[in-house]
Amino acid sequence: MGIGIIIDLSSNLLEGPISLLIGFFSLDLSNNKFSGPIPPNIGETLPNLFFLDVLVNQLIGTIPSSIGYMQGLELLDLSVNGLTGSFPSTISNCSHLSFLSFKMNNLSREIPKSFSQLGRLQSLPSNKNKLSGDLPRSFQNLSLLEILDISYNKLSCNISTWIRDTFRSLRILKLQCNSFNGGLPLNLSNLSLSYNDILEENAKGQVLEYSKALSLVVSMDLSSNNFSGEFPEELTKLHGLMILNLSINHINGSIPLSISMLHELSSLDLSSNNLYGIIPLSMSSLTFLSYLNLSNNFSGEIPFTGQMTTFNGSTFTGNPYLCGPSLVARFECENLDQGKGRSNVDDGFIDQWFYFSIGLGFEVDLLGPYFLLIVKESWYDTYFNFVDKIIDKLLCLRRRKENYW
Numbered sequence: 523m524g525i526g527i528i529i530d531l532s533s534n535l536l537e538g539p540i541s542l543l544i545g546f547f548s549l550d551l552s553n554n555k556f557s558g559p560i561p562p563n564i565g566e567t568l569p570n571l572f573f574l575d576v577l578v579n580q581l582i583g584t585i586p587s588s589i590g591y592m593q594g595l596e597l598l599d600l601s602v603n604g605l606t607g608s609f610p611s612t613i614s615n616c617s618h619l620s621f622l623s624f625k626m627n628n629l630s631r632e633i634p635k636s637f638s639q640l641g642r643l644q645s646l647p648s649n650k651n652k653l654s655g656d657l658p659r660s661f662q663n664l665s666l667l668e669i670l671d672i673s674y675n676k677l678s679c680n681i682s683t684w685i686r687d688t689f690r691s692l693r694i695l696k697l698q699c700n701s702f703n704g705g706l707p708l709n710l711s712n713l714s715l716s717y718n719d720i721l722e723e724n725a726k727g728q729v730l731e732y733s734k735a736l737s738l739v740v741s742m743d744l745s746s747n748n749f750s751g752e753f754p755e756e757l758t759k760l761h762g763l764m765i766l767n768l769s770i771n772h773i774n775g776s777i778p779l780s781i782s783m784l785h786e787l788s789s790l791d792l793s794s795n796n797l798y799g800i801i802p803l804s805m806s807s808l809t810f811l812s813y814l815n816l817s818n819n820f821s822g823e824i825p826f827t828g829q830m831t832t833f834n835g836s837t838f839t840g841n842p843y844l845c846g847p848s849l850v851a852r853f854e855c856e857n858l859d860q861g862k863g864r865s866n867v868d869d870g871f872i873d874q875w876f877y878f879s880i881g882l883g884f885e886v887d888l889l890g891p892y893f894l895l896i897v898k899e900s901w902y903d904t905y906f907n908f909v910d911k912i913i914d915k916l917l918c919l920r921r922r923k924e925n926y927w
Contacts, residue, residue: 529548536556559586585600621644626651644667669692673696695743740760751775753797755780766784769815794818797816798820806830
């Protein structure tokens with residue numbers, strides 16, 4: 523490669539347009555306040571650049587096509603800026619790229635098919651843009667891809683027919699908040715399950731750091747799409763899965779009993795689907811599970827043993843036919859079988875007659891004597907003469923006491 527200059531100006535308060543000098547091999551301008559467009563001649567000026575990082579600045583405009591001159595480029599990070607337009611097709615000349623990130627920009631249109639020429643690409647964070655159209659089938663050439671994050675875009679297609687046969691080295695798959703459709707990808711258990719670098723992943727409020735000390739790590743987020751079909755039992759063969767989010771889709775069927783095979787699972791979100799049936803008792807053995815959302819149409823008794831005892835009623839919101847001590851109202855499971863149902867009906871009938879008899883007895887005790895006095899006139903006179911005498915005696919006693927004092 524020869525001798526060159528490595529420049530690291532990251533995490534300063536530098537601002538203004540980017541100025542270029544000849545001879546750089548590595549240029550890190552991340553976490554500054556550089557503004558304006560990326561110099562259109564950057565590729566021609568720095569053809570030997572192998573590292574370019576302008577993460578977190580205020581850059582605008584389009585990505586210059588001259589970037590194709592950097593044929594030795596291995597890392598390109600354009601994330602968290604205001605870049606617009608589409609990726610230039612000349613990116614295909616950068617065949618040594620292993621890391622390409624342009625997340626959190628305003629890039630639009632389709633993902634260029636020229637990405638398929640990046641055969642060494644391992645990481646592609648491109649989330650939170652305005653990308654649209656289909657995911658190119660040419661992505662099948664990216665067999666070394668380990669991290670694919672195309673979430674929060676406007677992409678749409680049926681990916682289940684080819685994704686399972688392509689990304690054999692995939693560790694992190696995030697497709698949420700798009701318009702993907704079809705069934706969930708099967709045979710995902712073929713994916714490699716090892717991870718050697720450090721990555722931070724935000725999972726429902728908890729930040730997990732994956733490193734060499736934590737092998738067998740996979741995060742899969744397919745939420746907020748149009749996936750349909752049954753919950754694929756093949757997913758439960760991903761024994762290293764720690765985060766699984768399938769929420770806000772059209773998945774139906776029941777949770778497979780083999781869910782207990784995901785021993786490392788710490789976050790599971792299946793909410794806002796069409797899942798039904800009972801919650802399998804086998805979920806109680808998921809000892810690392812700390813976040814769980816099962817808002818669907820489940821029924822029956824919630825398993826209240828093992829790890830399932832750590833979740834409160836909010837975990838099961840939206841399941842009117844669930845019962846058990848985990849719910850806030852602590853509903854009893856009285857209607858789980860027909861026999862108990864009949865017993866409850868009988869008990870309710872007996873309770874109604876019990877309260878009615880108490881009320882009736884109270885009224886008889888209170889009004890009965892008056893009814894008899896009205897019917898029997900001689901008793902009426904005797905009773906009230908007796909009352910008059912008692913009152914006279916009490917008044918006399920009161921006067922004597924007053925005179926005495």
